[in-house]
Every structure is written in structure tokens, then in C-alpha cells.
Amino acid sequence: MLKVHSRCDLSCDHCYVYQHADQTWRGRPARMPPATVQAAARRIAEHAREHGLPIVHVVLHGGEPLLLGAAGLREVLAELRTAITPWTRLDLRMQTNGVLLDEELCRLFVEYDVRVGVSFDGDRAANDRHRVFAHGGSSHDQVRRALALLRRPEHRASYAGILCTIDVRNDPDRVYEALLAESPPRVDLLLPHATWDHPPEHPGPARTPYADWLGRIHRRWVDDGRPMSIRMFEALRPGGGGTEAFGLAPADVLVIEADGSWEQVDSLKTAYHGAADTGFDVFDQSVDEVARHPGVAVRQDGVDGLCATCRACPVVDRCGGGLYAHRWRTGSGFDNPSVYCADLLSLIDTVDAYPPPSPLASGERSATSPVDELLDDLATGHGSASTLALLAATQLSITRALLAAGRDRSGATAAWDLLVHLDQTAPEAVRAVLAHPFVRPGLVHRLDSSAPPGLGVAVDPLPALAIAAALLAGVPATLQVPVRADAITLPSLGRLVLPGLGESAEVSVRPGEFQVRGGSVEQTVLLDPLALPSTGWLPTRDVSVPGGRLLLEDGDPYRDCYGQPVESRLEVPAARALGRTLAEAWRVVHRDVPAHAAALDGGLRAVVPLAPDPARPLRSATARHAFGAVAVTPHPDPETMAVLLVHEWQHAKLGAVLDLYDLVEPAHGSRIRVPWRPDPRPPEGVLQGVYAHLAVTQVWQSRAATDQPDASAHAAHFLGWTRDGVDALLASRSLTAAGERFVGQLRHALEETRVGSR
């Protein structure tokens, strides 16, 4: 947090900078001098470089940062971008009272990709209770004008949201409505700063007025379908992860004052004069040195840094003892619960209790949340069609988030604009391309600066994605598309290999065809499957299965994510043979285990042939980043292939679940002995193992019922493995509560699996 200007044009009486115990601002320069900005930017860049940080957040703060004026702010922003961007992704933010915001400043913020939060306390009466000019005049109109500017479509990308300091004397309904009217992407509700020395105001008889007041807003918000993000309520959900004000995540905020001194979080100023001081400054000390300061270090300790009361508190993982500053009491220092403790406890209850759980479904079992339903359904061993649809939707959503993250990194490009346009005009086409299993590995590779260089330089995947979507949508478009190893891959459609294409080629989409121009090459590719294949075009082959169209993916470079060699493009007879085997195997799955077949229908979209290895002829694999695909050695026997498909599809489903939930306790370093391998395995591996073996048990059990030779022996063998694995997992204490529930239900599913003797 960078205090670029230490004075303010408002005179809010709840301001911790000027109105609270700490008065250090009096000795500081009004504006941060350029040399200090430069030194600060270098310190941040140095820290990002030394620790290989993927991202750094810098918030311009004050006082009032807009007092720097457009020219002054431009200098600061340019300095930060120049010094830091070469080393990490720089997320620039600003917190302002909005009074001085104008169009020129908005344009500047859009240009430098700064997201602006505005302090605004709600309706006129609420806002003007505290947020006034020194002469007592209202700031309400100026701030609303600023919010209207940020809402304009051309500035909206710079609108971060609203910071609202609450006052229980205000009308919560009116405050809520006033906030909602500004359509902020996010609202941050702030409890007034207070300590045990200066407790919060309790204007009426209520014991927990703050929880009651916030509870009212929470109810309105839930009833309205959560129309905006309200940080506090989201952070207080179980596993909500917290914010600076809640939760146990380590404090990772440092403040640089206008004179270059390092300070701890700002809100400490409410405690006592000099509370946030470290005695360090950006000229002489690095971030690492400040981080070792005892006041900062204690806040890295999670629950161990809290007082005894909080450590024993049942909701400590969500409350985290509240805001650090709110714990202050002369004498015991910060070793206390929050002065808002009673309110926090009651608020967590309120958030949990509303919306109320729906009426009992069956009379004996209480209704469960969608989360539990999803896990419970998959714990049957397979998962229904609707659960699979939900899992697939979450995977698609993750891919879209990665796409947006990529846009964040590389800025708007023609490819991005085309995707955005198609997303609005032909959403099905974009969806079909993004659901291709190997889109995510490409995006992850592109975003992950620490990715192993195995795949070579990460090319920008967006142009090829946009072209593929335009082709599917039949929308004419032209883009420059990067070429890798003489090839352009259009995800899910195929691959064009043309030596001499150069580094990048112009691709134009026209009805039924596309044209490529690059290097010394010019080529038109017809997409009509009945036409003669155009030179260099290798369309992705497919086979029709009960679930739809199953791709034989032997071209996409990102299919190489299985930790073992993948086969290069199959010759026509081999592809036909594999297609026949897969279609037949799919029918076998329907015959043996219809419940598993339904889950397969709901999500398996591509099969990747693995390179043959005479030593291990029968192999299969799943990759966490490639939901919807499995890799197999092209074994000719459909009965065998069916088992591989069922086995791998279990891993794919569980992998998608693990994107959403922690089933295994993080940082649990234990190893578990399992019957299927000689070496002890990590808990997640055991979980994956039992989930797959359970399904395979069910396949053999079903075959045993039709008297297939050896089937009951196989069934008993896999049942034994699964049982022992489940028991070892439960005994290992390495599962989270959700994990215990999941594995407990697997055990139950297992008990219902009856196969002769063990």
C-alpha cells in the first residue's frame, strides 16, 4: 500500500489517518517525492524478482491520492509499471474518496489498468454523517458523480467497488439500496475502527448491534440473489478464506508512507501513536527485512498468533480474531479477542442460518447444500448425469477464468476481441471450443511462468481458439495466428502442417473454409468432410459413441500432458481400429455398469493414444488439467478397454472435484501403505486409487453375475484393494471433514457391493 499523498480534501470524523491515536501524518511530506516512488518501486520489483512472485498488488492510498493530480499520478503509475512489470504481474489499485475524480483521471486509470475503489457510506444521511468537508458540507453528490463516471462502459474496467464504513445509527435498508444503486462489482463493509480502550458505540440496548445491522443487509442481499459481491459475507462463509479483517491467512500487506518509511497495516493507527511504525524505510531496508520485523512476523503465525480465547473459539478459522487493530487493549496489547467478538460470533451464526436449510427432504435426512449433494452423489461410486453436467460446467468455467486471466496478462488483442464478440453472438461455438480438454493445459502453460520448458516457448493460444470458434460459428474473421513447428492447431478441429509458414500466419475464416498466408505459403483449407482433404490439413478424427462424438486426439500438442510419451498421428487403419475398439468398449461399459456409462456419456470427449511400449503394453492415464480426456495404449480388446475407460474416468471426475474441494488435509505429509503398490503413497494418490478400484470392482462384479470366467476372482481382488485403501485412508487422519464424509460414503457404497468371499 503506497501512501502517495498524505493529506485529504475531506475531513471524515471516523478517519483513522487523522482522527485516531496515531498522529504521525503531521510530520510527513504531503506528496510522496519522485525519488521515494522510485525507491519503493525498486523494492517491490526486487522482492518479486527474488521470490519469483506470480503477482504483486499495489494500492495507491492516502490521505487522498487524487490530490496528486493527473500529471502527478501518471508519473507514479508509469514508474511502477516500468519498474515492476518486467518481473511480475502488477495488479494496480487505488482507494479514493472520489471527490476529485474526473474523465481525464478515469481515462488515465483505464490506460494504466488501475482498479479504483471509492469510499462511500450509503444514502445521503448515512454518507454525510461522517464523510464531510472540513467546513461540514456534504460530499454525497461529488462521490455519486464519481461513481457514475466509473460505471460508464468505457471506464467500467477500472471500477473496483465501494468501501462502506458502517454506522449502526444508519438505516441498513437504505444503505443497502444506495450501494446497490451504484452497481459496484464489489462492496466492502467496514466495521468502524475501535479498540478495547475505545470500544465501538452501542447506541441502543441491543447486545450485538453490529451483527444485527449487518444481518439485515445480509438477508436483503441473499433475498436479492446476491446481486453484487459483498466481501464480508463471502469471506465469512465456511472456508471463505478471509480478508484482512477476518480469517487466519497471514497478513501480507505492508505500507509505504509518503516519506518512504515502511509501516504495518494502516488500521493499527487506531491503537496508539506510532503503532504501525517499524523504524525501517524503502531506502535502507528490503521487503524481506521488514517482513522479519516482530510486529509483522507475529501475523504470519495463523492461529498460533492469536489469544487463548480465540484459539479455543469454534469459529476461529472463519473469524481469525477479527481485524488485528480491533484487539488492542493497553496492558495486554494485541493478545485479546476482537472488541467486536460478540458481534462477530453472532454474525457468523446469522450468515450460516440464512437462507434457512430447505425443509427436510425425506423426513429422516436433513437437506444438504449443493456442495454436499455433489460430493454425496459422486461417493456412490459413479455420479448421476446432472452431477456430471455440473462438474463439466465448473471445468468450463475454470477454463473461461483462465482465459480472462490471460487477457489480464497480455492486454486486449484482436483475438480477445473476436472471442468476446463470438461469446455474445455465437456462445455455443465458443463453448464447444473451450470445452476441448486440451485448451486448459495450453492456457495454464501460458500463464505459469514456472512451467517446465518441455513444451517450448508458450505461444499465445488465444488466436487459434478464436479462429476455431469463428469456424464453428461460421463467422468471417481474420487474425494473425502464431505458428509452432510449422503447424497451427485449431483445438478440436484439427491441425494444419505446412513447412515454410514462418513464425505467424494470417488466417481468414470464410464460409466452409479458411485461408492461411504466412512465410512463403498460401493455402486454402476446405472443411467439407466429403471434399478431398486439403494439403497439410489433418482434421481431428472422431467416432460416434452413445455420449456423442468422441475425438481421437492425436494432433493437439497440449495432449502431451500425461507424463509419458503420446503417439503421433495414427495412420488411417490404426485410427479406424482404435475407433471401433472404443465404440465397442463403450457399449461394454453400458452392458456391465450402466451407472458408470451414464457418467462417461456425460463427459468423456476425447481419447489420446499413448505411444506403445513393449515392456508395458497396457497403460492408461488421466491429467488433472485435461478433464474430458483419457489416454490409453491402443489395445484391441474392447472388454479390456472398457475397464481402462471406467478406471480413468473415475480419476477425471475426482480430479474435477479436487479443483473445487479440499478432501485431503493440506500440507499433510503422511504416506499410506496400500495393497496395490510396494511403496507408501501420499493420501491423494490413495484417494484416487480407491475411487478407481471401486469402479473396477463394480465392473468385475457385474461380469461375475454373468458367469464370465475369472470375473469373481477379479472382483474379489479389487474389492479387497478398495476396502483396505479406504480403511487406511480413514485411519490416516489425513482427510478434511469433507474428505472423511466422502470416503465414509465410499465405504458404504463398498458394503453394498457384494461379491462372494474376500
Place this chain on the structure above:
Amino acid sequence: MDHAPARSSRPYLDDLTRSLHTPLERIAVEHADLIEAVRRRVVTNDSVPSGIVAVAAFNSSI
């Protein structure tokens, strides 16, 4: 305002399903927390405990 992204280590089901209905163009602004959670969970894998199974090739990893 607390400008830091939510520190949640995982993307929420609710947010994921809601963001599917947000135009691509607005996801970055309206679902900044989700993007950050996906980045942490899926790209940098910050939350991955030691000893977790690598993403690929479960057959050799189980």
C-alpha cells in the same frame, strides 16, 4: 477497501456456475476473486500441500 483478492484457496461452486453467465468481457471485473482463486489453485497451485499427487498420469501416481 480491502483491495487484496480473496484469499480463498479454491473456487466456489456458486461463483463458477454464476460466472458461466457472465460475458467473457466482464469476467475479469465481476469475478476477480474467482479468477484469483483459479490462478492460485490451477496455475500456481499455491495451495498444494507437499506430497500431493502430480497432475498427470494417475496410474503411476495412485
